[in-house]
Amino acid sequence: MEKNIATVLGVAFDKDTAEIESQLVELQEQIVRAANRKEDYDALVNEIFRLREAKQSMQEYNADRQGKRQRIADMTAFLDEQTGEMIEYDDKLVRQLVERVEVLGDKMTVGFKSGLEVELMC
Template identity: 45%
Template sequence: MEEKGSECTAPTINEDTLQRAVIKYINELLANRESLLSTLQKNIATILNEENDRATDDIDSKLDELQMELLKQAKSKNDYDDVGDDIYRLREQKQNALVVNAEREGRRQKIAELTAFLNEQSHELDEYDEQLVRRLIEKVTIYNSDLTIEFKSGIERQIEM
């Protein structure tokens, strides 16, 4: 980078060097695809076995019960603040569970995309493919003497420059 009066001290890297490092890493993954596919399948199984999908059903049934209780309390002119507080608390729990479920589904999808890519590739990459990299790689972090490449599926590798 040219010095243009800025005090930026962030590490930089030549784009060709970065692209070659990314291609090299993708090709390493392709060379070891069998062990990687096994790991990805285990990750998918772990994600699928998590229990949060059922949590929203349980919360919904509890919410239904509390809403009926709230109506009873209101009709009999009893204090229903505690029931209302429980309803708000359960709604918040349900929202949190939905967010966790959506994140887990996103991870499933990213792992499935990487698995599909590995299964489709019959040979190593010869040149940098911007579209492919954007589809597979979450981020590249540059340090002084190395960089870290992280796939969207969560797989990460540190490469010395």
């Protein structure tokens, strides 16, 4: 399970903002040149705003993924601390791991605090 989580939420799959950052620097330089030549630079400004929004979106996406990685690490650490085999319901464990349980007909969905969901047929 940890291997699957690492594959899905690995840092390697976060969105890199370096390309956008270099484009922003280049556009800012173009604006300075256009301003010095007294040329219109409205299109450049609009592109900078678009790229800033895209960069912000990527940063939020990466922060969300980092939050999920942290919750999974916390959950894994908690599970590693548990000793012995579980043979009965443990309220503390359930409250630590499970965010919600939905039952619809013969299907049950367990939503974990890590963001993962598991569907079970009843």
